[in-house]
Amino acid sequence: MFTLDRHPSGRHFLQIPGPTNVPDRVLRAIDRPTIDHRGPEFGDLGRAVLSDIKQVFQTEAPVVIYPSSGTGAWEAALVNTLSPGDRVLMVETGHFSGLWCRLAGRLGLEVELIEGDWRHGADPARVRASLEADAARRIRAVCVVHNETATGVVSDIAAMRAALDAAGHPALLMVDAISSLGAIDYRHDEWGVDVTVAGSQKGLMLPPGLSFNAIGPRALAAADTARLPRSYWDWREMLGPNRNGYFPYTPATNLLYGLHEALSMLREEGLPSVFARHRRHAAATRAAVAAWGLELVCLAPQGHSPALTAVLMPGRQGADALRRTILERYDMSLGQGLGRLADQAFRIGHLGHFNDLTLCGTLAGVEMGLAAAGVPHQPGGVQAAMARLASEPAPAAFY
Numbered sequence: 001m002f003t004l005d006r007h008p009s010g011r012h013f014l015q016i017p018g019p020t021n022v023p024d025r026v027l028r029a030i031d032r033p034t035i036d037h038r039g040p041e042f043g044d045l046g047r048a049v050l051s052d053i054k055q056v057f058q059t060e061a062p063v064v065i066y067p068s069s070g071t072g073a074w075e076a077a078l079v080n081t082l083s084p085g086d087r088v089l090m091v092e093t094g095h096f097s098g099l100w101c102r103l104a105g106r107l108g109l110e111v112e113l114i115e116g117d118w119r120h121g122a123d124p125a126r127v128r129a130s131l132e133a134d135a136a137r138r139i140r141a142v143c144v145v146h147n148e149t150a151t152g153v154v155s156d157i158a159a160m161r162a163a164l165d166a167a168g169h170p171a172l173l174m175v176d177a178i179s180s181l182g183a184i185d186y187r188h189d190e191w192g193v194d195v196t197v198a199g200s201q202k203g204l205m206l207p208p209g210l211s212f213n214a215i216g217p218r219a220l221a222a223a224d225t226a227r228l229p230r231s232y233w234d235w236r237e238m239l240g241p242n243r244n245g246y247f248p249y250t251p252a253t254n255l256l257y258g259l260h261e262a263l264s265m266l267r268e269e270g271l272p273s274v275f276a277r278h279r280r281h282a283a284a285t286r287a288a289v290a291a292w293g294l295e296l297v298c299l300a301p302q303g304h305s306p307a308l309t310a311v312l313m314p315g316r317q318g319a320d321a322l323r324r325t326i327l328e329r330y331d332m333s334l335g336q337g338l339g340r341l342a343d344q345a346f347r348i349g350h351l352g353h354f355n356d357l358t359l360c361g362t363l364a365g366v367e368m369g370l371a372a373a374g375v376p377h378q379p380g381g382v383q384a385a386m387a388r389l390a391s392e393p394a395p396a397a398f399y
């Protein structure tokens with residue numbers, strides 16, 4: 001039987017790279033009566049969140065909000081813009097790019113995959129070469145994951161845009177920003193992205209249950225001729241009622257209360273400060289990993305994720321036993337190794353609602369866990385992280 005009968009004292013440390021910890025302010029905002037989603041009060045809420053969410057995508061384009069996990073928004077991006085048999089160019093960065101790829105194949109799209117080693121980001125030169133080889137212009141979309149949550153590697157989306165432009169190729173650029181939005185600088189308009197896919201439960205500090213498509217003008221135009229079947233995900237159904245703050249079906253009202261509050265928090269801190277905070281905590285985490293003598297999954301010098309750090313186990317085994325020890329002894333959840341990194345790596349989430357002391361507590365849990373589980377390592381990771389934090393003090397505006 002399913003019971004939540006464990007009540008350890010103190011807060012659980014939820015340091016997986018999503019879902020992330022939900023701030024008390026957001027929890028309180030969600031804890032309100034559900035209202036008539038066709039009534040006048042709802043229109044105010046809907047208009048506010050549909051307008052404010054654009055700032056996080058750094059876009060003027062419409063953003064639709066689905067009551068779904070991020071996977072739904074992946075599907076929405078494809079079914080609204082493409083037709084059966086269309087070719088999509090996808091870049092293998094890790095487990096999540098692989099899932100998006102599988103989804104595209106199941107929808108009847110023809111996937112051309114640029115293979116990767118799960119330790120680097122998407123290579124713009126290879127994307128350009130594939131597009132230049134496509135003389136018949138059969139590729140209709142290029143799909144890239146911005147922050148590959150399985151590996152902790154970020155891909156350069158501006159360079160992806162430049163690769164499409166250099167090849168003079170008309171394919172749409174679609175980006176999964178599910179674990180970067182609200183944590184890592186992301187610019188839908190400036191980078192010329194046609195569809196950005198995102199979710200609520202990572203950088204936006206909300207519970208799971210909302211997903212997003214930011215829709216550029218070329219993607220909107222493609223929706224007029226796309227022939228993949230779509231109903232629930234149809235942008236056109238959404239955009240009409242959205243103009244007045246309403247939805248074509250029952251929205252996740254209480255999560256929208258939470259979104260309104262989370263967007264206020266991001267605005268109060270300021271997006272540049274939010275991004276700097278994540279970079280700083282990621283750098284301190286890497287200092288700890290180096291001091292432990294452990295290896296990062298990420299080998300790309302410019303690709304280190306500000307949102308999470310994936311760490312390889314010595315001997316490439318035992319990550320699950322380590323995570324189990326840390327959960328049982330210290331009540332902290334770390335991300336598991338996914339796909340081909342199963343049991344080989346663990347992932348430390350340092351995104352969302354997070355500060356210096358959350359980081360120190362998280363790293364202390366890892367360091368004590370390494371010792372308790374008998375994993376070969378050097379002590380001193382927490383010390384190294386504290387020194388890194390002290391070398392670049394957080395601006396007072398963070399707090």
Ligand SMILES: *Cc1c(COP(=O)(O)O)cnc(C)c1O
Pocket residue numbers: 018069070071072096145147148149176177178179199208
């Ligand atoms: C979490 C995540 C997903 C999957 O989102 P769900 O909400 O679990 O469907 C997809 N892509 C990336 C990069 C993610 O981090």
